[in-house]
Amino acid sequence: MAPPRGEVLQGTLDLIVLKTLEALGPLHGYGIAQRIQQVSEDLLQLNQGTLYPALLRLEQRGWISSKWGSSENNRKAKYYSLTRTGRKQLLAETESWERMTALMSRLLGGAEGA
Amino acid sequence: MKWLRTFTSRLYGFFSKQRIERDLDSEVQSHLGMLIAEKIRRGMTPEAARHAAMREFGGAEQTKEEYREQRGLPLVDGLLQDVRFAVRMLFKRPGFTLIAVGTLALGIGANTAIFTVVHSVLLQQLPFSKADRLAIVWSVYGNEGRAPASGPELMTIRERSRLFEDLGGIWAQSGALTGESEPEQVKLGMVTANFLGILGTNPQLGRLFLSSEEGPGGPFVAILSDGLWRRRYGADPHMIGRAVRLNGQPTTIVGVMPPGFKIIFPEGSSVPPEMDAFVPFRSQLASDPPDQSYLRVIGRLHDAVTVPQAQNELETIAAHLRSKYTTFVDPPLGLQVVPLQGDLVRNIRPALLALFGGAGLVLLIACANVANLLLSRANERTREITLRAAMGAGRGRLIRQLLTESVLLFCCGGAAAISFGWGALQLLLALQPKEMERLSGIQMNAPVFAFTFAVAIGGGLLFGLAPALGAGKLDLAKSLKEARQTSSLASRRHRNLLVSAEVALGFILLIGAGLMLQTFAKLLQVDPGFAPANVLTFRVSVPWEKYNTSASALLFLRTLKENLGGIPGVEAVGITSHLPFDDTLPNWYSFYWPEGAPKEQQNVIMADHRSILPGYFKSMGVTLLAGRDFDDHDVAENLKLAITDDTVAQEAWPGQDAVGKLINIENGNFVRDTAQVVGVVKHLQYHALTNQVRGQIYLLYPHAVRTHMAVTLKSRRNAQTLLPLIRQQVAALDKDLPIYHVELMTEYVESARQQTRFVTLLAGVMAGIALLLACTGIYAVTTYSVVQRTSELGIRTALGAQSRELFALVLRQSMLPVALGISIGFVLSLLLTPLLSTLLFGVRPTDALTYVAGAFLLSAAALIASVLPARRTMRVDPMVALRYE
Numbered sequence: 001m002a003p004p005r006g007e008v009l010q011g012t013l014d015l016i017v018l019k020t021l022e023a024l025g026p027l028h029g030y031g032i033a034q035r036i037q038q039v040s041e042d043l044l045q046l047n048q049g050t051l052y053p054a055l056l057r058l059e060q061r062g063w064i065s066s067k068w069g070s071s072e073n074n075r076k077a078k079y080y081s082l083t084r085t086g087r088k089q090l091l092a093e094t095e096s097w098e099r100m101t102a103l104m105s106r107l108l109g110g111a112e113g114a
Numbered sequence: 115m116k117w118l119r120t121f122t123s124r125l126y127g128f129f130s131k132q133r134i135e136r137d138l139d140s141e142v143q144s145h146l147g148m149l150i151a152e153k154i155r156r157g158m159t160p161e162a163a164r165h166a167a168m169r170e171f172g173g174a175e176q177t178k179e180e181y182r183e184q185r186g187l188p189l190v191d192g193l194l195q196d197v198r199f200a201v202r203m204l205f206k207r208p209g210f211t212l213i214a215v216g217t218l219a220l221g222i223g224a225n226t227a228i229f230t231v232v233h234s235v236l237l238q239q240l241p242f243s244k245a246d247r248l249a250i251v252w253s254v255y256g257n258e259g260r261a262p263a264s265g266p267e268l269m270t271i272r273e274r275s276r277l278f279e280d281l282g283g284i285w286a287q288s289g290a291l292t293g294e295s296e297p298e299q300v301k302l303g304m305v306t307a308n309f310l311g312i313l314g315t316n317p318q319l320g321r322l323f324l325s326s327e328e329g330p331g332g333p334f335v336a337i338l339s340d341g342l343w344r345r346r347y348g349a350d351p352h353m354i355g356r357a358v359r360l361n362g363q364p365t366t367i368v369g370v371m372p373p374g375f376k377i378i379f380p381e382g383s384s385v386p387p388e389m390d391a392f393v394p395f396r397s398q399l400a401s402d403p404p405d406q407s408y409l410r411v412i413g414r415l416h417d418a419v420t421v422p423q424a425q426n427e428l429e430t431i432a433a434h435l436r437s438k439y440t441t442f443v444d445p446p447l448g449l450q451v452v453p454l455q456g457d458l459v460r461n462i463r464p465a466l467l468a469l470f471g472g473a474g475l476v477l478l479i480a481c482a483n484v485a486n487l488l489l490s491r492a493n494e495r496t497r498e499i500t501l502r503a504a505m506g507a508g509r510g511r512l513i514r515q516l517l518t519e520s521v522l523l524f525c526c527g528g529a530a531a532i533s534f535g536w537g538a539l540q541l542l543l544a545l546q547p548k549e550m551e552r553l554s555g556i557q558m559n560a561p562v563f564a565f566t567f568a569v570a571i572g573g574g575l576l577f578g579l580a581p582a583l584g585a586g587k588l589d590l591a592k593s594l595k596e597a598r599q600t601s602s603l604a605s606r607r608h609r610n611l612l613v614s615a616e617v618a619l620g621f622i623l624l625i626g627a628g629l630m631l632q633t634f635a636k637l638l639q640v641d642p643g644f645a646p647a648n649v650l651t652f653r654v655s656v657p658w659e660k661y662n663t664s665a666s667a668l669l670f671l672r673t674l675k676e677n678l679g680g681i682p683g684v685e686a687v688g689i690t691s692h693l694p695f696d697d698t699l700p701n702w703y704s705f706y707w708p709e710g711a712p713k714e715q716q717n718v719i720m721a722d723h724r725s726i727l728p729g730y731f732k733s734m735g736v737t738l739l740a741g742r743d744f745d746d747h748d749v750a751e752n753l754k755l756a757i758t759d760d761t762v763a764q765e766a767w768p769g770q771d772a773v774g775k776l777i778n779i780e781n782g783n784f785v786r787d788t789a790q791v792v793g794v795v796k797h798l799q800y801h802a803l804t805n806q807v808r809g810q811i812y813l814l815y816p817h818a819v820r821t822h823m824a825v826t827l828k829s830r831r832n833a834q835t836l837l838p839l840i841r842q843q844v845a846a847l848d849k850d851l852p853i854y855h856v857e858l859m860t861e862y863v864e865s866a867r868q869q870t871r872f873v874t875l876l877a878g879v880m881a882g883i884a885l886l887l888a889c890t891g892i893y894a895v896t897t898y899s900v901v902q903r904t905s906e907l908g909i910r911t912a913l914g915a916q917s918r919e920l921f922a923l924v925l926r927q928s929m930l931p932v933a934l935g936i937s938i939g940f941v942l943s944l945l946l947t948p949l950l951s952t953l954l955f956g957v958r959p960t961d962a963l964t965y966v967a968g969a970f971l972l973s974a975a976a977l978i979a980s981v982l983p984a985r986r987t988m989r990v991d992p993m994v995a996l997r998y999e
Binding site for chain 2: 062
């Protein structure tokens with residue numbers, strides 16, 4: 001029996017994608033989806049398709065850029081990479097996320113957060 | 115700036131949909147491919163791997179749709195969709211579209227045409243550099259508020275003013291060019307050396323005048339207009355430095371003004387716009403006699419100086435002038451500064467604004483008609499709209515759709531209005547009054563197009579709103595159930611309200627046009643004090659290099675008069691210094707008083723002074739009221755005599771006989787002198803048909819020698835046929851003498867009526883359009899209501915109502931809003947027409963006859979427009995009507 005899988009929290013997908021790109025460098029959509037599932041050990045329920053509107057949004061804001069290239073198996077794929085403003089954004093969002101989780105844990109009386 | 119980046123990215127997405135779509139497609143395909151490959155690698159069958167991958171990806175189409183919405187500009191996409199749909203709807207009902215667009219083209223087009231004129235004449239800058247800094251300075255004596263200045267006045271103002279950058283003066287004269295080719299009379303601007311520089315226009319060749327070229331003993335120099343340079347000198351590129359013979363004097367050309375250069379001075383200032391050449395004054399202006407007023411003064415204000423500030427300063431200067439010169443004490447001299455642009459349009463502005471207001475009313479009527487069409491249309495479309503609402507279209511989306519349709523309709527109207535307005539503008543320009551002629555360059559330009567489309571879009575939103583909101587409020591269940599929509603009471607009330615509004619607005623226009631028509635009729639009846647029929651006039655200037663004494667000049671003019679009188683068919687010949695309604699030469703007016711009047715009664719009243727030879731009154735058909743006309747004996751004896759008009763006789767000797775009295779006047783040398791009154795003639799309207807400006811005093815030519823004279827020639831038949839004989843006679847006397855300004859006296863009188871004719875004609879056209887539109891509206895509403903009520907009328911017939919009763923019922927219901935509209939229009943007209951009073955003459959704004967006639971005309975037209983459709987009721991067959999459901 002698999003443990004119950006959590007929904008992706010509104011607004012966290014962006015942060016997750018940015019962090020993934022920071023950790024692994026340029027990556028295609030499939031790679032990002034695989035990585036998220038791998039790290040979350042399948043605890044996160046992600047419709048892989050929803051990744052694409054998120055990628056578009058990040059690209060429109062200038063946080064990531066994209067380029068066509070070919071994958072390890074010579075398949076044509078679009079590679080996304082973090083831009084400099086994206087790196088700054090990641091830093092800022094990580095900080096605010098940490099503040100938020102710290103606040104939440106304190107509010108919930110040291111109980112383990114979600 | 116984040117939003118900007120997002121926006122540009124979205125904009126890019128909007129315009130490169132297909133490429134992005136392909137990109138996304140291959141990206142999704144690539145993702146799925148890798149997923150499937152992975153699953154197969156883990157041992158799944160290709161079929162199972164495929165399904166699992168699809169599941170995991172979570173709906174490719176959904177992703178794409180979400181992606182699309184985020185990619186482009188969904189608002190614009192929706193708008194484009196609305197527009198496409200609206201275009202289809204308009205094409206589906208070509209009759210409706212054509213009528214609506216035609217109506218709007220009339221309504222908006224009238225505004226486009228008038229706005230083009232308003233924009234060019236009232237709003238656009240004059241073609242001078244920083245034209246808003248230019249101002250005219252008038253001298254004020256008593257009730258004479260726009261008098262020219264004398265040399266000492268101009269020089270004192272220039273010397274003492276700190277707020278004017280510079281001030282200069284011009285005096286329009288005429289000069290004769292002789293030498294190289296045939297002699298030519300030219301309009302000559304005598305100017306201060308700085309005058310052209312103040313206007314800020316640079317010459318195309320050479321230079322402007324130097325200050326050393328003004329004053330006594332200066333060199334003979336001139337600047338030519340582009341027109342004269344081309345016409346007479348074939349655009350000679352080596353014109354600068356060339357000497358021409360101007361007024362018998364070898365004169366060196368130092369500059370040529372650029373094409374299109376005009377001296378734009380207000381009407382009545384005796385400065386014609388098209389000057390042929392300019393020469394600097396040869397006198398010491400500062401030491402001119404202070405009572406010789408002939409300079410038209412223009413100044414350039416320093417930046418940031420306001421007109422009231424300049425006015426304050428001028429009042430101090432006027433006080434200084436009064437203390438320095440006794441001439442300016444009684445009546446006290448005042449100075450008035452007015453912006454050039456405002457002064458130029460002061461006469462035409464009320465007329466243009468009234469016409470603009472009228473065009474606005476026409477537009478409102480046109481919009482009311484279209485709103486009416488849209489309302490009926492919305493009623494017919496209730497089912498369609500209900501269906502769309504039931505299928506899930508939101509209220510906002512429906513309103514947006516309907517608004518898009520009405521705005522599109524109005525924009526089509528606007529586009530048609532531009533071509534209609536262009537045609538109307540050509541008509542306006544063909545009829546333009548003199549004041550508009552002074553300002554060239556009336557044309558449709560970007561602001562005019564912007565205005566037209568702003569009106570169209572604004573109208574579309576405003577008048578599309580009611581039907582759109584109505585549609586937004588639909589009760590779905592009820593509307594779907596209704597087999598066929600019958601007009602609700604509310605929508606009938608809307609329609610009647612629109613009819614009332616149209617009729618009220620139309621009534622105002624009818625009254626305005628009626629008042630103008632009466633004014634014009636009154637103008638036609640005005641007796642100008644002379645009989646212009648069959649009087650030919652032309653100007654001639656006595657060439658001083660040949661006739662350099664007043665005796666020789668007199669002999670020349672008398673011989674000319676005698677020779678012209680010998681032409682068969684000529685009844686009388688007159689010679690005068692000034693013609694009625696002729697603004698090309700400076701007017702001559704001065705103070706007068708009965709000889710021996712106490713000091714405080716001198717210098718109080720002014721009169722126009724004219725220099726004539728015997729025969730002028732006869733040729734012009736002027737009535738002699740008392741005493742006698744001048745005769746040849748008076749001329750031969752060189753007697754100092756005067757003939758006054760009834761105005762002067764009344765002012766100077768009220769209740770007494772003027773004949774035999776002595777009068778103090780200004781003679782031809784601008785010197786006070788005494789003359790004996792031998793006769794009194796009827797007043798002549800010299801300046802305007804509608805108001806008497808000043809009285810007139812006629813002096814004999816030897817007593818008042820002038821250079822520029824006019825000949826009036828009364829003939830038995832069409833005077834124009836005599837022209838070749840006249841030219842022959844003049845040439846026989848002096849082959850070098852040019853005659854110019856050949857015009858019929860009737861043409862001068864016509865020009866005095868031009869503005870009223872212009873306004874009357876336009877007001878008439880607008881009232882006509884308004885009447886037509888209002889009747890169309892009434893006709894449409896009545897027709898619609900009869901059709902809507904076919905079944906009701908059928909039932910009434912079946913229950914025994916006579917068709918005549920039904921006819922009366924329909925008629926009554928259709929005429930009720932008309933009566934309401936006329937009453938409202940009546941009240942509004944009473945409130946609004948006083949605004950027209952400056953344009954009216956001989957008729958009060960509340961003229962009862964006009965109001966009654968207007969009400970009658972409008973009621974009659976409305977009656978016809980409702981009787982036609984109401985007659986359908988007579989033909990209602992109850993069986994057909996009941997089955998109509």
